[in-house]
Amino acid sequence: QDTTVIGVSIPAATHGWAGGMNYHAQATVDRLEEVYPQLDFVLATASNAAEQVNDIEDMVATRDIAALVVLPFESEPLTGPVQALSESGIWITVVDRGLSVEGIEDLYVAGDNPGFGRVSGEFFTQAMPDGGQIVVLRGIPTTIDNERLAGFEEAIEGSGIEILAAEHGNWNRDDSFTVMQDFLSRYPQIDAVWASDDDMAIGAMAAIDAAGRDDIQFVLGGAGMKEMIQRTMEGDEMVPANVTYPPAMIATAIEMTAVGMTSNAPVSGTFTIGSVLITPENAEQYYYPDSPF
Amino acid sequence: MTPILALDDVSKHFGPVEVLHGLSFALYPGEVHALIGENGAGKSTTMKILAGYQPASSGRILLNDAAVTFDTMRDAEEQGIVMIHQEFNLAELLTVEQNMFLGRELRRGPFLRGAEMQRQTREHLARVECHADPRAPVQELSNSDKQMLEIAKALSRDARVLIMDEPTAVLTSNETEILFQQVRALRERGTAVMFTSHKLDEVKAIADRVTIMRDGKVVFSGPAEGLSEHDMAEAMVGRELSDLYPARPETVPGEVVLRVRDLDVPGHARDIGFELHRGEILGIAGLVGSGRTEAMEGLCGLRPATGAVEIEGEPVTIRRPSDALDRGLCYLTEDRKTRGLLLDKSMRENVTLQALPRRAGMMIDRAGEERILDEAIRDFDIRGARGVRVGNLSGGNQQKLLLAKVMQSEPRILVTDEPTRGIDIGTKQQIYRFLRGLADRGTSVIVVSSEMQELIGLCDRVLVMRLGRITGQLAGRDITERGIVRLAMGIAQEPGSRTGQGDVTPASNTIDADRPT
Amino acid sequence: MTQTDTATARPARRLPPMTVIGPVVALIALIVIGAMLNPNFLGYANLTNVLSRSAFIGIIAVGMTFVITAGGLDLSVGSMAAFIAGLMIVVMNAALPVLGVGLPVILLGVATALIAGLIAGLINGLLITKVGIEAFIVTLGTMGIYRSLVTWMADGGTLSLDFGLRTFYRPVYYDGILGISWPIIVFALCVIVGEIFLSRGVFGRHVAATGANAEVAHYSSVNTTRVRLATYVLLGLLVGVATIMYVPRLGSASQTTGILWELEAIAAVIIGGTYLKGGFGRVWGTVIGVLILSLIENILNLTDHVSPYLNGAVQGVMIILAVILQRGAKTGK
Amino acid sequence: MTQTDTATARPARRLPPMTVIGPVVALIALIVIGAMLNPNFLGYANLTNVLSRSAFIGIIAVGMTFVITAGGLDLSVGSMAAFIAGLMIVVMNAALPVLGVGLPVILLGVATALIAGLIAGLINGLLITKVGIEAFIVTLGTMGIYRSLVTWMADGGTLSLDFGLRTFYRPVYYDGILGISWPIIVFALCVIVGEIFLSRGVFGRHVAATGANAEVAHYSSVNTTRVRLATYVLLGLLVGVATIMYVPRLGSASQTTGILWELEAIAAVIIGGTYLKGGFGRVWGTVIGVLILSLIENILNLTDHVSPYLNGAVQGVMIILAVILQRGAKTGK
Numbered sequence A: 001q002d003t004t005v006i007g008v009s010i011p012a013a014t015h016g017w018a019g020g021m022n023y024h025a026q027a028t029v030d031r032l033e034e035v036y037p038q039l040d041f042v043l044a045t046a047s048n049a050a051e052q053v054n055d056i057e058d059m060v061a062t063r064d065i066a067a068l069v070v071l072p073f074e075s076e077p078l079t080g081p082v083q084a085l086s087e088s089g090i091w092i093t094v095v096d097r098g099l100s101v102e103g104i105e106d107l108y109v110a111g112d113n114p115g116f117g118r119v120s121g122e123f124f125t126q127a128m129p130d131g132g133q134i135v136v137l138r139g140i141p142t143t144i145d146n147e148r149l150a151g152f153e154e155a156i157e158g159s160g161i162e163i164l165a166a167e168h169g170n171w172n173r174d175d176s177f178t179v180m181q182d183f184l185s186r187y188p189q190i191d192a193v194w195a196s197d198d199d200m201a202i203g204a205m206a207a208i209d210a211a212g213r214d215d216i217q218f219v220l221g222g223a224g225m226k227e228m229i230q231r232t233m234e235g236d237e238m239v240p241a242n243v244t245y246p247p248a249m250i251a252t253a254i255e256m257t258a259v260g261m262t263s264n265a266p267v268s269g270t271f272t273i274g275s276v277l278i279t280p281e282n283a284e285q286y287y288y289p290d291s292p293f
Numbered sequence B: 001m002t003p004i005l006a007l008d009d010v011s012k013h014f015g016p017v018e019v020l021h022g023l024s025f026a027l028y029p030g031e032v033h034a035l036i037g038e039n040g041a042g043k044s045t046t047m048k049i050l051a052g053y054q055p056a057s058s059g060r061i062l063l064n065d066a067a068v069t070f071d072t073m074r075d076a077e078e079q080g081i082v083m084i085h086q087e088f089n090l091a092e093l094l095t096v097e098q099n100m101f102l103g104r105e106l107r108r109g110p111f112l113r114g115a116e117m118q119r120q121t122r123e124h125l126a127r128v129e130c131h132a133d134p135r136a137p138v139q140e141l142s143n144s145d146k147q148m149l150e151i152a153k154a155l156s157r158d159a160r161v162l163i164m165d166e167p168t169a170v171l172t173s174n175e176t177e178i179l180f181q182q183v184r185a186l187r188e189r190g191t192a193v194m195f196t197s198h199k200l201d202e203v204k205a206i207a208d209r210v211t212i213m214r215d216g217k218v219v220f221s222g223p224a225e226g227l228s229e230h231d232m233a234e235a236m237v238g239r240e241l242s243d244l245y246p247a248r249p250e251t252v253p254g255e256v257v258l259r260v261r262d263l264d265v266p267g268h269a270r271d272i273g274f275e276l277h278r279g280e281i282l283g284i285a286g287l288v289g290s291g292r293t294e295a296m297e298g299l300c301g302l303r304p305a306t307g308a309v310e311i312e313g314e315p316v317t318i319r320r321p322s323d324a325l326d327r328g329l330c331y332l333t334e335d336r337k338t339r340g341l342l343l344d345k346s347m348r349e350n351v352t353l354q355a356l357p358r359r360a361g362m363m364i365d366r367a368g369e370e371r372i373l374d375e376a377i378r379d380f381d382i383r384g385a386r387g388v389r390v391g392n393l394s395g396g397n398q399q400k401l402l403l404a405k406v407m408q409s410e411p412r413i414l415v416t417d418e419p420t421r422g423i424d425i426g427t428k429q430q431i432y433r434f435l436r437g438l439a440d441r442g443t444s445v446i447v448v449s450s451e452m453q454e455l456i457g458l459c460d461r462v463l464v465m466r467l468g469r470i471t472g473q474l475a476g477r478d479i480t481e482r483g484i485v486r487l488a489m490g491i492a493q494e495p496g497s498r499t500g501q502g503d504v505t506p507a508s509n510t511i512d513a514d515r516p517t
Numbered sequence C, D: 001m002t003q004t005d006t007a008t009a010r011p012a013r014r015l016p017p018m019t020v021i022g023p024v025v026a027l028i029a030l031i032v033i034g035a036m037l038n039p040n041f042l043g044y045a046n047l048t049n050v051l052s053r054s055a056f057i058g059i060i061a062v063g064m065t066f067v068i069t070a071g072g073l074d075l076s077v078g079s080m081a082a083f084i085a086g087l088m089i090v091v092m093n094a095a096l097p098v099l100g101v102g103l104p105v106i107l108l109g110v111a112t113a114l115i116a117g118l119i120a121g122l123i124n125g126l127l128i129t130k131v132g133i134e135a136f137i138v139t140l141g142t143m144g145i146y147r148s149l150v151t152w153m154a155d156g157g158t159l160s161l162d163f164g165l166r167t168f169y170r171p172v173y174y175d176g177i178l179g180i181s182w183p184i185i186v187f188a189l190c191v192i193v194g195e196i197f198l199s200r201g202v203f204g205r206h207v208a209a210t211g212a213n214a215e216v217a218h219y220s221s222v223n224t225t226r227v228r229l230a231t232y233v234l235l236g237l238l239v240g241v242a243t244i245m246y247v248p249r250l251g252s253a254s255q256t257t258g259i260l261w262e263l264e265a266i267a268a269v270i271i272g273g274t275y276l277k278g279g280f281g282r283v284w285g286t287v288i289g290v291l292i293l294s295l296i297e298n299i300l301n302l303t304d305h306v307s308p309y310l311n312g313a314v315q316g317v318m319i320i321l322a323v324i325l326q327r328g329a330k331t332g333k
């Protein structure tokens, strides 16, 4: 019997969030191959844009895929190749990061990076009503990171919150640990830290504990790693909140694509998965104990 | 007649050490000029200055009576001055042909004329009767083939002045004779040829003029005739020279300490079998390529070999050199440059390298090393600044250092391969005495040598190898040049074949110091 | 004694044949595996894809072959490519308003790439030959420098070629003549020219001599400094060429561009049988090395037998296996 | 025969002095710069931070010094560390229910790390010495293998040590004696022992001899195969030790652990004055190299004169400058 092949192309697990996203992609693919015997999935992970284009080329050339679920490593470089695919009639599902040309994709499951920054920023403004001095840990230099920081700065505009310094922790515990240690020896007084990612938050907090500093009121991470959400649930002052950027959005996208391929239910359109503020109150519903992330 | 090339009051020092003190001598077209002297006297340095490889510290180089300075050897070469180094100056990874034309490739536009260069390489090699394959990487060549390649390379640059630093050290008598034919031809064509050699009979045989150096000074420079080998020898070492070879003791050899049976070294030697007695000096003769080196290396665990070996009565298996060393069996390589010494290290590190595991436990005692070095320098008369990079020692002094290094591990059975290669006559005498002394004190010694007089003068017994097999042995009075040659060439087995070739030239004889002069 | 034993005067063979067939065998093995795993593997589309995308690393690896044969090393090529790509894009975008979409802008970009590559190579080469610093350190340093320069130019994000310009430039990667795409053609040209110059050219011979024994080469009045400098400049130029092929493909550059290309290129060179310590090199071997590496990646995409997490492991194993096939030649450094 | 004058000759210096003072000068320069830029730079806290952080790379670099001095190279140490860390965590978590929080579990983890490191080093060493493949290729291969093994063990995510265990293990990184934290102490120990063995030990002498000329060493009855093998095993072990210090810091390992450590370690070794081509090495130099590298990073974080995007560039420049200071010694490879 003729099987429909769905290609899934995502960035490799080069940091925690991507790791979670990889996990969800893998899990969903395995599950759906059970559910839909007529579907076959190809999962490829790339560690840079060029490699991702290679993967997509290979899927078309050798696995003649009927649909592609892609989380673009970067928007610009993927736009051309993906456009070519959609012109050749392949169903395109874009996840998280939009392409730089409108209307290429049939289905867009969007994350909201500026929103992620904004929500984080708003939390700071209401957590520190009379302002304060904070340091920022940035991710791997990418458009995403820039968008998030922009959103954040916009949100804290005029709130009296001052960013002392922002360095790249590369969404990596070790790097953020190092950077945070040095921030601590550089600034005698830091009120709070925007780690912008839970991996970096963990590194930063390790540095703070080690330095035994009590001037830092809290560290805000992001993306909802299970350990961190747990700590929020348990009401840890250092981790008063979290901001979702669910890696599970890839699962949603794959699932909807599968439905689209197998039924004629209307699945096209844009579904934006906004970033939500997680607080001790609503923490349970964002807690996935069995995810590796 | 004006000299084509001359040195005028040239001095040279390396850092603090001055090694040449105000040299002056002249080189005339159409003459063969021998530069002789002890190890470390400064011969190579002098030649390097003549050929522009090293600048003089002071003094003038005169080319046709005009002072010149060679900034690079290229300048010298353009003046028609070509030099063959004491050390091989070949790129081992490259082929014979690539080395032959290195830096002077025949080109068509940016491209090589490969076929043409191959052809010419064959020609040049044919001139010196060397049969190496132009396409073979140099690292697969025998030492003597390497030397012949260097010579052919030098000859191919038809030079006005040809300078050769110990060209014959690794050559057989036959190859030496080939070289000398070429040299005579050059002399006819008015080329000035300068060479050094520690084989004074060669000097006697071909030199028109001789310059003798001692400790960086010229002690004699003049016509060769009327100058006997013995005179040269004494002028070099600056003292009376008695017998070159120590007297053979008439004592019967002691019990067997080494028994070898059907030793096979794949590709090089087959069913080698012999016995070595305590206190005996056993010579191994043979033509180059007869597999003496490989056989001995196989015996000492330096290359894969099979066979039954008994040391002091008990069978032993020797897989790696350390096994041999544990049994007091030690090998002195014929190739000091690439197998013998760490050229970039100091004398201290070299001299103790082999003995370390025995002398030291886990830690090295620097002071102890310095002491060992002091002894070595004294016992073997090694000359050269103490801290100098071993690669900068003179060739002969490197050889002495190598001997000292091997002796550190106090072998009970010592295998020496070409032990006096590139060593001056005075030191040779010392080394012969040293080896005999070892034997008298109960050490058993094997001497692999291409110098027949050495074997005849030194050894109690001589094995002869041919095509990787032992073809016979000679003892006591029977050790004669003719006897060795017959066995080495298999004439004993195949009467009549290739007869006579055995004694075309006695050039490989070292001088017999008590020959009346 | 008057002659040498001819017994051991063995016929001197050039290189153990295994070093020659080794890589070829490995390549064929991979092709067979690929064909068995997936019918489309040998299809025109897939082969074109694999070859075109190997072109970048391939062109660079050709230059790397010269550098390594001369006894050098260059770790900076990956980030150099990223930097040149970024520079090209910036320049072309800037010139667009003046020149408008069309050939002139492209030519400007091409010129930029070549000049930038040349200068970058020159800088590496001068630091290594004139100042005399370990090539490893110099190129490790410039690697970091170019990488962060491109990050800085892109403000941490992505530099993108103007969209109109991109569509105009795109064919340079995707089209070709007689169904052979341009990258493949350019790659082939570089290989042929490179192979000829390395094996038959005076320059190539001097490169090998320099790598084999710089001192001897110097004594033989080969200008080793210039030779080594030239290899780095050549490599820089070829990085420029590779970039010219690369930009039209994605029309963008970021700090992830060209990551690890240096290791891939060096690996390809060594898999191809060139000695890492210098003195012997062959361009055709390098090509095989490049193909082996990109086929491994391609094959991993053809199947879902291995978890994507383990791709790296499979590649690692394959690389080692490919070299074991020709280990006879050299003993591990 | 005339007596020689060697008795009177002074032992000449072994190395041009610049190679000795060069790295030291570079280090001092950095310290001065740091002190000028930020008052806290020389504070106890900051120095402890920097030194403890350098410990991982430092301990590895000590082993790398032996490998490189013997003429080898190892690109796999970074991912080897990640893999060992992952393994340690998995094993300790698994044993927790049985052994409970306490010393036994830690000891089990320590044993795991050491054994894993030893085996990993042995694998590299055997492939290089017995099978005879270029060290570059072997370790490039194993680099990929370990990296993806840890990704696979962690399902692409992060392996975390059980929380209770983490708090129990934590002091191994953060505490110490007399105000000197454990990583610093262990690092210092490795350095002292390493320096003694390399400069005064028979093994060290054999390592240098092997790197200088393996054939001469062989003819001097040094078992070069075993020596080279030993250096890789030693390095593997030290990677294990470094991991034992690393895990208690954050109690987690992911596939980003130890990325680029290999390059940092090699750079440190060369900055320290060890010859990349082998034959000469010094552990104390390596230490200075390590400190230079981590001080650069530290200084960059303590100031905002440069855009963070350009950190890499500054590091690159500094590395090259540091080596220029001692270029007299070796001419670029």
Ligand SMILES: Nc1ncnc2c1ncn2[C@@H]1O[C@H](COP(=O)(O)OP(=O)(O)OP(=O)(O)O)[C@@H](O)[C@H]1O
Pocket (backbone or CB within 6 Å): B014, B019, B037, B038, B039, B040, B041, B042, B043, B044, B045, B046, B086, B383, B384, B385, B388, B392, B393, B394, B395, B396, B397, B422
């Ligand atoms: N580059 C150098 N640096 C320091 N000393 C050197 C250097 N080159 C040569 N020497 C010293 O100069 C002296 C003369 O060396 P040279 O090689 O000229 O001797 P030689 O006459 O050729 O001896 P041999 O007959 O053994 O070859 C030796 O003591 C040697 O150690």
Ligand SMILES: Nc1ncnc2c1ncn2[C@@H]1O[C@H](COP(=O)(O)OP(=O)(O)OP(=O)(O)O)[C@@H](O)[C@H]1O
Pocket (backbone or CB within 6 Å): B139, B140, B141, B142, B143, B144, B268, B286, B287, B288, B289, B290, B291, B292, B293, B294, B334, B448, B450, C008, C009, C010
């Ligand atoms: N085909 C070859 N490849 C490499 N080395 C060779 C080859 N043939 C001979 N040799 C080397 O050439 C030299 C002479 O050959 P060999 O040692 O077998 O004979 P030998 O009797 O030892 O001669 P000698 O001791 O005078 O060199 C040795 O160093 C040997 O290793």
Ligand SMILES: [Mg+2]
Pocket (backbone or CB within 6 Å): B043, B044, B045, B086, B165, B394, B395, B396
């Ligand atoms: Mg000499």
Ligand SMILES: [Mg+2]
Pocket (backbone or CB within 6 Å): B292, B293, B294, B334, B417
């Ligand atoms: Mg021999």
